Amino acid sequence: MTRGYASGTADIQNSTFEYSGTDGLYFTDTAGTIQSSTIRHNTVSNMYGLKVISGNLTVSGNTFQSNKNGLLAANGPHTISENQFLGNSGSAISFSNTGNAGTPTFSNNSASGNGVNGIEIGDLVDSYTFSGSLPYVKQNVNTTLVPSGKTFSADPGVIFKLDGVLWNIAGTLNVNGTSENPVIFTSFKDDTYGGDTNSDGTCDPGNASSTASCPAPGDWNSLFFNATSHGTFSNAIIRYGARCSLCGTGPSAAIKADGVALSISNSTIEKNKNHGLWLLNSATSTITHTTFRDHLLGFGAAESLGLLLNSARAILDNVSFINNFKGIVGDSNSSVEVGSGGVNFSGNTTDDSPATLVP
Ligand SMILES: [Ca+2]
Numbered sequence: 001m002t003r004g005y006a007s008g009t010a011d012i013q014n015s016t017f018e019y020s021g022t023d024g025l026y027f028t029d030t031a032g033t034i035q036s037s038t039i040r041h042n043t044v045s046n047m048y049g050l051k052v053i054s055g056n057l058t059v060s061g062n063t064f065q066s067n068k069n070g071l072l073a074a075n076g077p078h079t080i081s082e083n084q085f086l087g088n089s090g091s092a093i094s095f096s097n098t099g100n101a102g103t104p105t106f107s108n109n110s111a112s113g114n115g116v117n118g119i120e121i122g123d124l125v126d127s128y129t130f131s132g133s134l135p136y137v138k139q140n141v142n143t144t145l146v147p148s149g150k151t152f153s154a155d156p157g158v159i160f161k162l163d164g165v166l167w168n169i170a171g172t173l174n175v176n177g178t179s180e181n182p183v184i185f186t187s188f189k190d191d192t193y194g195g196d197t198n199s200d201g202t203c204d205p206g207n208a209s210s211t212a213s214c215p216a217p218g219d220w221n222s223l224f225f226n227a228t229s230h231g232t233f234s235n236a237i238i239r240y241g242a243r244c245s246l247c248g249t250g251p252s253a254a255i256k257a258d259g260v261a262l263s264i265s266n267s268t269i270e271k272n273k274n275h276g277l278w279l280l281n282s283a284t285s286t287i288t289h290t291t292f293r294d295h296l297l298g299f300g301a302a303e304s305l306g307l308l309l310n311s312a313r314a315i316l317d318n319v320s321f322i323n324n325f326k327g328i329v330g331d332s333n334s335s336v337e338v339g340s341g342g343v344n345f346s347g348n349t350t351d352d353s354p355a356t357l358v359p
Pocket residue numbers: 189191196197198199200201202203212213
């Protein structure tokens with residue numbers, strides 16, 4: 001057959017769909033289940049083993065193997081769980097919504113040997129909670145991650161792997177990690193969290209013959225909060241951001257907040273190319289039990305800073321600045337208040353500038 005196509009109700013179990021001339025299976029406006037089946041060798045360019053573009057399907061316990069791409073799920077509250085994605089030459093999974101018909105959710109899926117061993121994020125215009133252990137991937141775009149009036153949340157353990165991405169946040173982003181399962185924002189090349197997502201082997205800087213890529217500061221750009229946004233980070237790790245080639249004039253930061261106060265707790269902001277966190281034109285941000293470290297590379301004439309304040313105020317409590325070119329820098333319209341847990345400096349070329357910034 002050319003491909004299965006259904007609109008209505010699906011009840012598929014223990015079946016095999018293979019060698020299609022287009023998508024292996026294609027559903028629109030369909031409810032039901034696809035489970036314990038094998039979808040394989042559907043290899044036509046830009047096609048998928050399974051494409052679900054609307055409706056409400058449960059896709060569970062299937063094997064997607066050696067297709068071009070594994071699964072595309074869009075525009076419905078589809079449940080995607082406990083599937084295996086093996087050796088698909090493109091992405092394991094892609095998903096999106098373009099309206100309010102619902103958004104797929106993912107749990108306990110596994111991926112290895114695919115071009116992208118993760119879940120590629122397409123357009124998302126409605127509120128969404130990211131969950132599950134397979135990394136979420138976004139590549140080579142400047143886009144609005146959180147539309148105005150919408151809320152995106154990240155559950156414990158969620159990993160975002162980014163490549164050249166500037167994410168504009170106009171709504172609310174709530175990052176809800178735990179100490180055991182932090183939420184990660186990192187480079188697409190970072191194999192440390194979530195395994196070898198970019199499928200070129202595991203970074204091995206000590207092995208001269210290794211062809212696996214390794215992450216570097218500036219692999220992605222910024223989470224950019226504008227004046228209509230809100231942001232909280234709890235138990236987050238944010239690393240390898242602050243690429244400047246995409247940020248217009250001036251320096252960049254892994255997290256940049258213009259005209260809005262952020263709340264950051266129990267987090268690590270590290271190894272970003274320019275600055276870790278840049279607060280400007282904003283009311284009081286609160287940062288507790290958080291470390292800024294290894295901001296050393298800078299960009300052009302710009303210096304590399306853990307935390308930069310421009311016309312901004314921050315309360316710091318139990319905050320450490322370690323091995324940065326400068327730990328914290330503020331202009332004359334900025335101020336810092338220190339809580340009872342104090343601020344710790346170690347290994348920075350300059351701790352705070354001006355030296356009276358941290359009282
Ligand atoms: Ca890799």
